[in-house]
Amino acid sequence: MSTSDEPTITLYTTQTPNGIKISITLEELGLPYKVHKIDLKTDVQKEPWFLALNPNGRIPTLSDTFTDGSPIALFESGAIMQYLVARYDSDHKISYPAHTREFHETNCWLFFQNAGVGPMQGQANHFLRYAPEKIEYGVQRYTNETRRLYGVLDSHLEKTNRPYLVGEKCTIADIACWGWVAAAGWAGVEIEEFPTLKAWEERMAQRPGVEKGRHVPERHGIKDLLKDKAKMERIANESREWVQKGMKEDAERMEREKQREREK
Amino acid sequence: MSKPIILYSHKGGPNPWKVAIILEELGLPYETKFVEFQDMKEGPLIDVNPNGRVPAIEDPNTGVAMFESGAIVEYLVETYDKSNNLTYTSSPEKYLLKSWLHFQMSGQGPYFGQKAWFELYHPEKNLKSAIDRYANEIRRVLGVVDAHLKKQGTEYLVGDKCTYADLAWVPWDMALQFLLGEGAKKVEEELPTYKAWHDRLMARPAVQKIVEERTKANSQ
Ligand SMILES: N[C@@H](CCC(=O)N[C@@H](CS)C(=O)NCC(=O)O)C(=O)O
Ligand SMILES: N[C@@H](CCC(=O)N[C@@H](CS)C(=O)NCC(=O)O)C(=O)O
Numbered sequence: 358m359s360t361s362d363e364p365t366i367t368l369y370t371t372q373t374p375n376g377i378k379i380s381i382t383l384e385e386l387g388l389p390y391k392v393h394k395i396d397l398k399t400d401v402q403k404e405p406w407f408l409a410l411n412p413n414g415r416i417p418t419l420s421d422t423f424t425d426g427s428p429i430a431l432f433e434s435g436a437i438m439q440y441l442v443a444r445y446d447s448d449h450k451i452s453y454p455a456h457t458r459e460f461h462e463t464n465c466w467l468f469f470q471n472a473g474v475g476p477m478q479g480q481a482n483h484f485l486r487y488a489p490e491k492i493e494y495g496v497q498r499y500t501n502e503t504r505r506l507y508g509v510l511d512s513h514l515e516k517t518n519r520p521y522l523v524g525e526k527c528t529i530a531d532i533a534c535w536g537w538v539a540a541a542g543w544a545g546v547e548i549e550e551f552p553t554l555k556a557w558e559e560r561m562a563q564r565p566g567v568e569k570g571r572h573v574p575e576r577h578g579i580k581d582l583l584k585d586k587a588k589m590e591r592i593a594n595e596s597r598e599w600v601q602k603g604m605k606e607d608a609e610r611m612e613r614e615k616q617r618e619r620e621k
Numbered sequence: 622m623s624k625p626i627i628l629y630s631h632k633g634g635p636n637p638w639k640v641a642i643i644l645e646e647l648g649l650p651y652e653t654k655f656v657e658f659q660d661m662k663e664g665p666l667i668d669v670n671p672n673g674r675v676p677a678i679e680d681p682n683t684g685v686a687m688f689e690s691g692a693i694v695e696y697l698v699e700t701y702d703k704s705n706n707l708t709y710t711s712s713p714e715k716y717l718l719k720s721w722l723h724f725q726m727s728g729q730g731p732y733f734g735q736k737a738w739f740e741l742y743h744p745e746k747n748l749k750s751a752i753d754r755y756a757n758e759i760r761r762v763l764g765v766v767d768a769h770l771k772k773q774g775t776e777y778l779v780g781d782k783c784t785y786a787d788l789a790w791v792p793w794d795m796a797l798q799f800l801l802g803e804g805a806k807k808v809e810e811e812l813p814t815y816k817a818w819h820d821r822l823m824a825r826p827a828v829q830k831i832v833e834e835r836t837k838a839n840s841q
Contacts, residue, residue, distance in 0.1 A: 412769045413724055429713040433723035440716045461685055461696050468689035468726055469672060476731035488750070494743070495751050509672050611760065615811055 364389035365422040369410065371395050372575050374536030375475065378434045379417045381532050381570030382441050385451050394574040398599050400606065435471040438529040439464075451528050459523050466522045466530035469509075474537050477502045481544035486593045487600040500545045507541070510534065511551040520560060527564065535561045536571070542583035624681040625650040629666050631658070632838045635792035636690045636730065637676035638831055642788050643694050645827040647701050655838070691726040694785050695719075707785045717779045721786035724765075732758040733793045736800045756801060760808055766790070767815035776821060787822055794819050795832075 368383065368390050370376035383390050395401045395416050402414045411418040411432035419437045420430045421444075431437050442452035453459035481503045484495035513522065522530045538558045541548045548555045561567050571577035582589050626644065630637035630653050644651045656666050662673040670677035670688035677688040683700065687693045698708050709715050736755035739748055769778065777787050797805045809816040822828060 412772075413728065413765050423712055427713070429716065431716055431720050433720045433727065435723040435727070436716065436719035439719050443716075456699065458685055461687060461692065464692040464695055465687055465689050468691040468723075471723055472689060472691065472726040472730055473672070476727060480735065483754075484751075490750060492748060492751055494748065506672075513671050607761070608757065611757070611764070614764070 364391050366390040367393055367420045368573075369393045369395050369407070369416055369418040369420075370574055371397050371416045372573075372577065373416070374540055375415075375434045376417050377536045377571050377573060377577060378533050379419060379437055379441075380573035381535070381567050382438050382451065382529060384570035385527075385532065385564070385566035386441060386445050388441070388445055392574050397603075400603070403610075433471070435467050435533065438467070438533065442529055449526075451526070451532065453523070453526070453528070462523045463528045463530045466528075467533055469506075470530065470533040470537070474503070474506050474510075474534060477506060478537050478540075478544045478546075481546070483600075485545050486543070487597050489601055489604075496545070503541075503544055503546050504550070507538070507546060507548075507551050507554055510538075510557075511554040514557055515553040521557070527561065531557075531561060532567070535567065539571075540579045540583075543579060543589075625652045627651070627679040627681070628653050629656055629669065629675045629677040631655060631675045632835070634675060635733075635796055636674075638792040638835055639690045639789055640676045640678065640693050640697075641831050641834070642791060642828055643697050643707070643785060645830055646707055646788065646825075647697060649697070649701055689726075690730075691722055691789070694722065694789060698785050707783070707788070709780055709784065714780050718784055718786045721778045722789055725786070725789040728762050728765075729790060729793050732762065733796065733800060737796065740800065756804065759797075759800060760811075763794075763808060763812055763815050766818070767812040770818055771814045776818070783822065783825070787818070788828070791819075791822050791828060795823075 366383070366388060368379055370379065370392065371394065380390075380392075395407070397416070401407060402411075402416060407418070408414055410420060410430040413432055415432065417434050417437060418430065418432050419440075420428060421440075422428055431440055443455075446452045453463060477499055481496070481499035484492055484499055488495065510522070517524075519525060521527045522534070535558065538548070538554060539562070548558065582592060626649060628637065628640055628644065628651050630641065632655055641651075641653070656675055660666070661675065666675070666677060667673050669679055669686045672688060674688070676690050676693060677686070678693050678696075679686045680696075680700075685696065687696050702708055709718060732755055736752070736759060739752050739755065766778070770776075775781060777783050779786055797808065801808060823832075
């Protein structure tokens with residue numbers, strides 16, 4: 358049992374756009390939490406203890422304790438954010454009350470990020486930065502799709518002429534998008550193409566909760582890195598090496614599992 | 622509720638049929654409007670979904686318009702599933718459902734969709750490593766479902782009843798044969814717990830009804 362001054366929330370995370378969504382949400386809500394850094398390079402996320410918390414073997418993952426003492430472990434950044442505001446944002450600092458129009462609209466944009474921007478920008482990163490062979494078609498397809506999605510965000514912000522995606526208030530939908538938009542250049546997307554979205558990104562960056570939460574579990578370096586082309590190339594090469602190692606290990610693990618299944 | 626919900630859909634795309642299954646399961650009246658891909662970036666769809674994709678819905682009973690299948694499913698359940706047929710309001714189940722729905726939305730939909738894209742539009746290009754990438758991801762994602770069900774020893778993802786989080790997976794899983802060809806059978810053999818779960822979902826009357834309607838729509 359935890360003592361009363363020890364936080365009940367533990368965030369399992371890494372310095373990535375999906376990871377910082379949760380630390381930013383926690384900071385915006387002013388909630389105390391413990392941070393458990395997961396080293397993706399050594400595949401900690403595929404260890405049994407971690408899979409017991411998140412069957413998908415990814416970060417972010419969050420564990421918490423209910424008032425009756427029973428534990429909960431959640432995966433998927435979108436679900437974690439929905440949980441945090443449902444349980445802790447009774448003042449509606451970064452969310453709208455359930456069953457309101459704005460509540461539902463927030464969820465549209467939250468899923469737009471999780472099912473659209475995240476996966477597509479992730480694929481752009483893969484083909485541009487990590488893929489073992491350069492497939493020009495893949496780079497084009499996913500950079501363009503990411504640009505298309507940014508265009509949707511940009512014109513929505515422009516048309517509604519409000520500071521955030523759902524009205525006057527920064528919500529979990531904005532927080533979900535921010536880490537990805539701040540890293541646009543890494544995916545080969547020029548944020549200058551999208552002036553209203555760029556202004557939104559800067560507005561978000563001004564928020565103390567965003568500033569504090571983005572540096573978890575360590576410094577958020579991407580914005581500086583994008584300004585230093587030479588360093589960016591070097592880091593890209595290093596990342597390429599370990600991502601490919603990971604892909605190879607995944608393939609081997611799958612083969613071993615299949616083998617075991619066949620032997621049964 | 623009295624007036625039918627308007628569902629913007631496409632005959633081929635899996636995502637709108639996910640919403641149709643939920644509407645059917647909840648016994649809600651709805652009217653389907655099929656939109657061709659080339660008409661998605663203009664009105665009336667673009668006014669409902671700035672992303673110009675299907676599904677999207679308009680609910681004349683509440684005046685709410687929604688896009689993104691995952692958000693639509695949550696809206697329908699929260700608004701109309703008063704007796705919790707497809708959901709839980711108790712913790713932690715209520716939140717675990719969201720983890721699995723988000724996993725379907727971000728892990729199954731986009732990656733199965735990428736495989737479909739390369740399969741449909743670019744078999745001629747020499748993109749083997751890209752095609753393998755998405756085939757492997759399909760196998761991995763269904764492996765996560767299989768391992769979870771096996772470990773829990775339950776018939777459904779969360780708790781002991783079929784929920785929206787299970788049903789959300791159905792349309793893309795139905796496309797497995799199309800996506801993997803010969804490989805589909807192998808995956809199903811390797812993942813028997815997944816396969817049994819999928820068959821269990823397919824046997825539901827609401828799912829059967831949507832399968833029929835989709836076949837009918839595509840034969841017109
Ligand atoms: N849709 C998921 C995506 C999570 C995800 O892809 N996390 C990455 C880091 S950003 C990860 O853990 N990768 C490790 C791996 O794939 O082994 C979410 O939003 O939580
Ligand atoms: N994440 C979205 C994906 C929607 C989506 O991609 N729908 C496809 C049909 S299954 C579509 O509208 N495609 C049109 C296009 O790509 O232009 C959701 O689940 O609603």
